[in-house]
Amino acid sequence: MRPMTDTEKSAAFQAVSTTTLADLLGREQVMDIGIRPLWGPVPRVAGPAFTVSCPPGDNLMLHAAVHRAAPGSVVVVESGDLDYALAGGNMCAVAQVRGVAAFVADGVVRDLAEIRECAFPVFARGVIPVPGAKKAVRPLNEPVRCGGVRVAAGDMIVADEEGVVAVPAARSAEILRRARAQLAKEAGQTLADWEKEHRERIDEILAAAGFEG
Template identity: 30%
Template sequence: MIEEPPKLQIKSDIRRPKQAQIDAFRNIPTGFLCDAMEGQGALGMAIQPVCTDGSLPLHAHGPALVADNGPAEILATMGALHIAQPGDIIVAAVHGHKNCSAAGDRFCGMMKNKGVAAFVTDGQMRDYPGIVAAGLPAWCAGLSPNSPYSNGPGKVGFGATLAGRHVETGDIIVADHDGVVVVPFDRIDAVIAQLTAIQELEVSLDAKVQGGYCEMPAVEAMLADGSAKMM
């Protein structure tokens, strides 16, 4: 018989971005980041803000602390809370399991007390009024009042795949009303380097559209060179 793993494994040498790298993502829209990563980077759009009426902040950024739980499990998330540092975003993977909460109001309150910046999960959450009262921004796959278990096994500080994208501890997470984007650790500086140019282009195009601009020069060029035709 294969030996069973420990109930909980916590990585001791967790890599973290520098504070200046983290600060570079403050108030950056998720769309800008996807533009800087060939149009990609977002978790599946089943992951949405738990609250959209303004009762909770709709922007969060920080380094991922990944809690890889099994379905209907919370033990790894408990381990992540135990080692979390202020500004971390706890990313709780439950392998897409539905009909069970991955965290509730008290857990959100404890994360807020620990200084966690936000909570992201591919599972559901519960105790909505208490979540709002706790004040911790959160992104999830909906709500369910069912309770999770804490039997393990679980892993903290490694990586996990959730909502169609792999997230490693130390990656940058940026979340807003549009969704959640993952900036891989090794691409942080490259993405930061592109943000100024992307912001300038966005501001310029916004001004043109507000001024009445509605042209499609790319389509005009395709019609001109024959790669598109009027039928």
């Protein structure tokens, strides 16, 4: 069987919620709760990471990345700056036209009304009206940290209203297979089935801990 293309892989992961992925990957691959959708209801997005590092107060390399990221990419930005915006409405509109799937930014943006109007998915720490400078040159597609998670270029990013998960590229096929199996099991399970299985598991844990009642 031939390997999946990035487009096929992104479409497959778009059908998997971040809650399912968190069950499989654990806390270390889930970005912290500060990285959240800035408008809603936001569609689930999935795509390979195009990574960017911006120092505090500067957004030059995000602007550079928008013109270099392949269509379908999720641009992931390391910054940590809450005082200057990494992007605004025009930059998000350009990214959307160029086929970028979303921004996931450890920082803030501006022009939220414009971003919401064009329905470009942005997951970030918030909004501030102050623009950043454009001076600092850094390499693109180097590993970054965003929301406490290490992200390398090509890792699969899945983001929805529940949060943002980074699936390491080396594990993407395995995680997709396991996610599909879990979703298939859940699809064939009624609420009564789930409740029975869940209660049995909870009772076993309680009994093993010596709980009576």
